[in-house]
Amino acid sequence: MPVRLTALPADDAHAWLDQAVHTYVTAMRYPRGTERGRIGLWRDHLYRPGWIAVAALAPASPSELMQPTYARLRVRSSWTADNEIMAGVAYGYTGAPDQWWNRQLRTGLARRGHSPEQIEAITADYFELTELHVHPFAQGRGIGEAxxxxxxxxxxxSRVLLSTPEVRGEENRAWSLYRRMGFTDVLRDFTFAGDPRPFAFLGRDLPLPTGRHAAV
Ligand SMILES: CC(C)(COP(=O)(O)OP(=O)(O)OC[C@H]1O[C@@H](n2cnc3c(N)ncnc32)[C@H](O)[C@@H]1OP(=O)(O)O)[C@@H](O)C(=O)NCCC(=O)NCCS
Structure with a gap:
């Protein structure tokens, strides 16, 4: 499947935001309807300092485009071809102390006994990898890594930080990808306010090493 990567413009979010959130909800296997709450959150992040989003676009055949699964992923804008659908999406921005995620991380680190100096060192200068999702039809081909x-x-x-749900034995594609790319533990088994699931914070220094899979 030929896939191309493209930066997603914040000013053109109306052309891609629905499809991106649909990809995210499908990849995470969240119940339908979750999109409604999440779109507002994604939109709120668009103009944060250092924000960047990238999509993987794949061509679909006319018959595929007739299917609801693919129709929901169709992206129509001046920078896409008529038949392109969203196979994957990722975004993030520069972390800052006034952000909820940053405060949650600081709280978690403090509870585990980290000193203020240690917390400052971890959170002083980082890119937050907020979302990274590949639609199930396209997973396992190097698109996530690309x-x-x-x-x-x-x-x-100088660093990148992310949070991902804890999974027994770290056995899913997200964990496999992050470990492969050299991410190490920052904080494990943390529960965000309002969500009972345990999450891990992972991080690594930037830049990343050159990719192992050059699929895209
Ligand atoms: C996590 C996720 C983004 C990874 O994207 P992906 O495109 O599936 O990832 P990759 O293809 O780069 O790597 C996945 C696997 O494919 C393999 N692979 C990658 N490129 C390959 C290639 N060209 N040839 C053969 N195998 C390849 C990798 O070795 C890896 O193997 P693994 O399954 O043993 O881990 C995606 O699986 C996903 O959206 N999952 C659900 C949502 C999610 O968990 N998101 C992250 C939340 S923090």
Whole structure:
């Protein structure tokens, strides 16, 4: 499947935001309807300092475009071809102390006994990898790694941090990808306010090493 990566313009979000959130909800296997709450959150992030989003666009055949699964992923804008659908999406921005996620991380680190100096060192200068998702029809072909590489290419921050749900034995594609790319533990088994699931914070220094899979 030929896929191309493209930066998603914040000013053109009306052309891609629905499809991006649909990709995210499908990849995470969240219940339908979750999109409604999440679109507002994604939109709120568009103009944060250092925000960047990248999509993987794949061509679909006319018959595929008739199917509801693919129709929801169709992206129509001046920078897309008529038949392109969203196979994957990733975005993030520069972390800052006034952000909820940053405060949650600081709280978690403090509870585990980190000193203020240690917390400052971890959170002083980082890119938050907020979302990274590949639609199930396109997973396992190197698109996730390619999105990560593109998103983190030439960033000014010295580190990248992310949070991902804890999974027994770290046995899913997200964990496999992050470990492969050299992410190490920052904080494990943390529960965000309002969500009972345990999450891990992972991080690594930038820049990333050159990718192992050059699929895209
Ligand atoms: C996590 C996720 C973004 C990774 O994207 P992806 O495109 O599936 O990832 P990759 O293809 O780069 O890597 C996945 C696997 O494909 C393999 N692979 C990658 N490129 C390959 C290639 N060209 N040839 C053969 N195998 C390849 C990798 O070795 C890896 O193997 P693994 O399954 O043993 O881990 C995606 O699977 C996803 O959206 N999952 C659900 C949502 C999610 O968990 N998001 C992250 C939340 S923090």
């Amino acid at each position: 999105l990560l590489q593109r998103l983190l290419d030439a960033r000014p921050e």
